[in-house]
Amino acid sequence: MSLLEELTGDLPAGRIVTDPDVLTRYLHDEAEWAPYEAPLAVVRPRTAADVQTVVRRCVAHRTPVIARGAGTGLSGGANAIAGSVMLSFEQMNAIARIDELERLAVVQPGVVNDDLRSACAEHGLWYPPDPASAPWSTIGGNVATNAGGLCCVKYGVTRDYVLGMQIVTGTGELVRLGRSTAKGVAGYDLAGLMVGSEGTLGIITEITVRLRPRRPAERTVAGYFDSIVSAGRAVEAVIGSGVIPSALELIDRHCLRAVDDWKKLGLSVDADVVLLGRVDTVGAAGESEAETMRACFEKCGATWSAVSTDETESEALFQARRLAYPALERLGPLLTEDICVPIGAVPDMLGRIEEIAAHHDILIANIAHAGDGNLHPLLITPPGDTAARTRAQSAFTDIIDAALRFGGTVTGEHGVGLLKMNGLAKELDPVVMSMHHAVKQSLDPYGILNPGKVIPTP
Amino acid sequence: MSLLEELTGDLPAGRIVTDPDVLTRYLHDEAEWAPYEAPLAVVRPRTAADVQTVVRRCVAHRTPVIARGAGTGLSGGANAIAGSVMLSFEQMNAIARIDELERLAVVQPGVVNDDLRSACAEHGLWYPPDPASAPWSTIGGNVATNAGGLCCVKYGVTRDYVLGMQIVTGTGELVRLGRSTAKGVAGYDLAGLMVGSEGTLGIITEITVRLRPRRPAERTVAGYFDSIVSAGRAVEAVIGSGVIPSALELIDRHCLRAVDDWKKLGLSVDADVVLLGRVDTVGAAGESEAETMRACFEKCGATWSAVSTDETESEALFQARRLAYPALERLGPLLTEDICVPIGAVPDMLGRIEEIAAHHDILIANIAHAGDGNLHPLLITPPGDTAARTRAQSAFTDIIDAALRFGGTVTGEHGVGLLKMNGLAKELDPVVMSMHHAVKQSLDPYGILNPGKVIPTP
Numbered sequence: 001m002s003l004l005e006e007l008t009g010d011l012p013a014g015r016i017v018t019d020p021d022v023l024t025r026y027l028h029d030e031a032e033w034a035p036y037e038a039p040l041a042v043v044r045p046r047t048a049a050d051v052q053t054v055v056r057r058c059v060a061h062r063t064p065v066i067a068r069g070a071g072t073g074l075s076g077g078a079n080a081i082a083g084s085v086m087l088s089f090e091q092m093n094a095i096a097r098i099d100e101l102e103r104l105a106v107v108q109p110g111v112v113n114d115d116l117r118s119a120c121a122e123h124g125l126w127y128p129p130d131p132a133s134a135p136w137s138t139i140g141g142n143v144a145t146n147a148g149g150l151c152c153v154k155y156g157v158t159r160d161y162v163l164g165m166q167i168v169t170g171t172g173e174l175v176r177l178g179r180s181t182a183k184g185v186a187g188y189d190l191a192g193l194m195v196g197s198e199g200t201l202g203i204i205t206e207i208t209v210r211l212r213p214r215r216p217a218e219r220t221v222a223g224y225f226d227s228i229v230s231a232g233r234a235v236e237a238v239i240g241s242g243v244i245p246s247a248l249e250l251i252d253r254h255c256l257r258a259v260d261d262w263k264k265l266g267l268s269v270d271a272d273v274v275l276l277g278r279v280d281t282v283g284a285a286g287e288s289e290a291e292t293m294r295a296c297f298e299k300c301g302a303t304w305s306a307v308s309t310d311e312t313e314s315e316a317l318f319q320a321r322r323l324a325y326p327a328l329e330r331l332g333p334l335l336t337e338d339i340c341v342p343i344g345a346v347p348d349m350l351g352r353i354e355e356i357a358a359h360h361d362i363l364i365a366n367i368a369h370a371g372d373g374n375l376h377p378l379l380i381t382p383p384g385d386t387a388a389r390t391r392a393q394s395a396f397t398d399i400i401d402a403a404l405r406f407g408g409t410v411t412g413e414h415g416v417g418l419l420k421m422n423g424l425a426k427e428l429d430p431v432v433m434s435m436h437h438a439v440k441q442s443l444d445p446y447g448i449l450n451p452g453k454v455i456p457t458p
Numbered sequence: 459m460s461l462l463e464e465l466t467g468d469l470p471a472g473r474i475v476t477d478p479d480v481l482t483r484y485l486h487d488e489a490e491w492a493p494y495e496a497p498l499a500v501v502r503p504r505t506a507a508d509v510q511t512v513v514r515r516c517v518a519h520r521t522p523v524i525a526r527g528a529g530t531g532l533s534g535g536a537n538a539i540a541g542s543v544m545l546s547f548e549q550m551n552a553i554a555r556i557d558e559l560e561r562l563a564v565v566q567p568g569v570v571n572d573d574l575r576s577a578c579a580e581h582g583l584w585y586p587p588d589p590a591s592a593p594w595s596t597i598g599g600n601v602a603t604n605a606g607g608l609c610c611v612k613y614g615v616t617r618d619y620v621l622g623m624q625i626v627t628g629t630g631e632l633v634r635l636g637r638s639t640a641k642g643v644a645g646y647d648l649a650g651l652m653v654g655s656e657g658t659l660g661i662i663t664e665i666t667v668r669l670r671p672r673r674p675a676e677r678t679v680a681g682y683f684d685s686i687v688s689a690g691r692a693v694e695a696v697i698g699s700g701v702i703p704s705a706l707e708l709i710d711r712h713c714l715r716a717v718d719d720w721k722k723l724g725l726s727v728d729a730d731v732v733l734l735g736r737v738d739t740v741g742a743a744g745e746s747e748a749e750t751m752r753a754c755f756e757k758c759g760a761t762w763s764a765v766s767t768d769e770t771e772s773e774a775l776f777q778a779r780r781l782a783y784p785a786l787e788r789l790g791p792l793l794t795e796d797i798c799v800p801i802g803a804v805p806d807m808l809g810r811i812e813e814i815a816a817h818h819d820i821l822i823a824n825i826a827h828a829g830d831g832n833l834h835p836l837l838i839t840p841p842g843d844t845a846a847r848t849r850a851q852s853a854f855t856d857i858i859d860a861a862l863r864f865g866g867t868v869t870g871e872h873g874v875g876l877l878k879m880n881g882l883a884k885e886l887d888p889v890v891m892s893m894h895h896a897v898k899q900s901l902d903p904y905g906i907l908n909p910g911k912v913i914p915t916p
Contacts, residue, residue: 101697101800102801152640152641153640156618157641160618175887179867180865181867181870182610182611183606183870183871184870185603185870185872186867186878186882187874187886187894187913188654188894189653189655190893190894192617193646193651195647196646201646212702213700239561242582242672282741282743283740342638342639343560343640369641372639374640374641407639408639412639427644428644428645431631432635432645432648435633435648435900435901436648439900439901442897445896454645
């Protein structure tokens with residue numbers, strides 16, 4: 001029997017999609033420059049048992065199986081492989097439990113990040129990881145890529161909130177990894193190993209995440225700069241001051257304009273670059289931290305800086321930050337960078353990006369989780385301009401190389417997927433790459449879990 | 459040539475110890491109930507190259523190699539195996555770098571925890587993980603066991619502070635894992651996998667840790683209780699109140715008395731159980747949190763409770779907490795438990811420990827990182843009393859079984875070593891255990907890295 005016939009027999013009706021028109025929705029994530037091929041089928045499981053059924057059949061047929069959340073990834077990690085089975089988790093979107101005392105939530109992988117955050121808020125709790133894609137992206141996808149976000153600079157990344165999970169292994173077994181206690185060192189940290197492994201070591205069917213109490217109110221500090229390098233120096237100054245901001249974002253004129261043209265937020269910023277800082281320390285200490293941040297902005301050449309007292313205005317600026325990517329995407333194909341460099345290298349790296357843009361004659365807009373040194377230069381090419389695409393790819397490579405020279409990494413939070421496979425090979429010692437292959441082989445002995453992503457197929 | 463002859467030829471003079479009298483210092487950690495055997499030799503490396511030389515020779519001879527920090531472990535993880543080579547890191551104790559801007563330190567594995575903390579303090583920085591063994595234990599050992607401590611309840615465990623490391627692999631290669639940037643998702647989290655793997659997946663030769671700014675001053679809240687179950691309820695109430703304490707420790711009368719008899723701290727506590735809480739939120743918010751904590755103590759039956767205004771007195775109580783283990787050890791062989799249960803199960807688990815003590819006629823003293831649900835019942839046996847040792851071992855097993863029934867784990871922070879191997883087999887699904895074996899095999903193909911610890915040799 002063919003795999004498709006077996007799956008049709010095994011699974012309840014309505015789980016399998018093969019209609020080519022519908023399949024197009026599942027072919028790739030938002031890294032549209034990454035290649036993709038036609039899958040055999042998409043399965044929309046409703047239970048862990050459905051997932052196990054699919055993986056077991058795929059093991060028997062040595063067929064690639066690819067987990068997919070909302071498809072908001074930016075590295076091609078969820079792109080379809082020829083003849084593969086795509087598992088799309090949109091129908092496994094239940095929040096099984098929110099426990100106020102233990103401060104944890106148990107969720108299916110298809111739960112949308114913002115939905116979890118809203119549900120937690122009703123219990124006076126907070127799930128911190130807040131990628132800009134939070135209104136659409138899923139916890140499963142966030143875990144698979146170890147997603148970051150705006151509040152990471154103070155509160156850490158997805159990895160820091162994953163306590164445990166249920167997965168289907170590469171041999172088709174359904175198991176639990178990790179724990180639901182505050183601490184635990186029983187055996188290897190296999191739950192941690194799964195985080196950020198982009199579906200290449202196991203298929204996640206349930207996740208237990210830590211929560212925090214409701215977050216304190218924040219103060220916003222904005223600074224306008226004429227030069228991106230000055231803004232970079234201000235970031236270095238803020239971190240050097242000992243203040244731990246609850247956000248420290250950079251957004252340039254291109255991004256602000258694109259968002260305003262689209263959403264009419266009424267942003268009228270007369271600056272090349274804006275830094276948006278937040279602090280959530282309560283009371284007088286918070287006031288003092290906000291003023292320290294503002295003073296750092298001013299010292300580094302801000303043309304204007306202020307602690308915002310207008311919540312509407314500051315929320316509009318953060319909204320602009322979150323919408324920068326989709327807003328720019330409307331203007332043409334975007335190649336998104338995701339380097340992370342030491343804080344001390346932020347000014348020079350931002351300067352180097354400007355030089356690379358000029359050298360390759362490419363428009364590069366910038367957004368950044370600047371307080372983490374996590375920069376997202378966005379390489380914009382006019383639709384249909386093949387020559388510009390080629391130049392953009394050269395610039396992309398140059399940015400990666402520069403980040404590595406500054407002691408940085410090729411991906412801060414988007415993952416390797418397809419777009420950063422070459423970069424990863426540059427970053428890792430060949431021996432470490434061989435350790436990756438050994439671990440992959442040990443947990444996916446049939447090579448069916450998202451093969452050809454992250455690390456090359458041997 | 460014999461392995462010893464080869465090592466003698468390869469290594470500079472003074473590295474190798476074979477004198478039986480000196481070897482006795484390196485035979486076991488503080489889990490004296492765990493078995494140990496005679497090693498072939500102890501090597502005290504001074505460089506990563508020395509370590510690599512030892513591992514390569516051990517690969518060729520298929521000889522076990524065991525890394526050892528200060529020997530303060532409590533699970534037998536560093537105990538000698540017959541014919542093995544012990545690597546003792548006491549001479550690799552340099553702090554290579556403390557970077558104020560990047561807030562990180564690069565250290566050799568033999569650096570003592572408190573020495574790193576003192577050096578950081580000189581730069582206005584703080585390395586949070588604070589196991590009670592901090593005056594003696596090393597960062598290498600802390601990383602190998604993913605050590606916890608008093609401040610974990612707010613600031614997390616060692617794992618949360620490890621950015622990267624240099625290791626010698628099971629095939630004798632010297633490589634770097636992880637990163638030195640704030641964020642990074644380039645490839646599998648192999649640095650994280652090494653943390654807590656107790657020397658079974660690689661030998662750590664250098665560690666890069668994250669630091670925090672100098673910690674704020676703390677307020678101490680003490681509560682006296684007539685019953686350990688009431689104290690457990692108070693812990694549940696504090697966590698349920700939404701306050702995140704910077705410490706929430708439990709210490710009972712046996713421990714206080716043993717410390718006072720030893721150190722003459724002038725503790726005169728008229729209570730069966732003491733809860734010691736701390737909050738480090740600054741300003742009025744911190745005052746309010748301390749008062750909330752005190753009210754939780756009172757509501758749950760504290761016979762006395764107060765926000766301490768006397769720093770000397772409160773430091774004496776915390777000092778007693780840290781010294782409880784060595785103080786009790788002076789009284790006879792101690793079997794140390796390290797279970798971690800959900801916060802909601804803390805009162806019942808403490809009650810169950812009392813029942814188990816009565817049932818097996820064993821004196822069980824209690825210390826606990828109570829705010830994390832991480833309990834350390836200490837099973838005390840009179841020196842030379844074989845029957846008591848047997849009863850203690852039964853009680854030990856009963857405590858583990860109870861913790862698992864409460865949804866807990868068999869080890870919160872001490873690691874599996876030898877003492878928790880049976881417990882681990884109870885906690886993990888056999889499929890998950892086979893994943894452990896697969897990962898171990900993939901990174902230690904010759905089976906030389908601390909074999910027979912954590913997971914059984916296949």
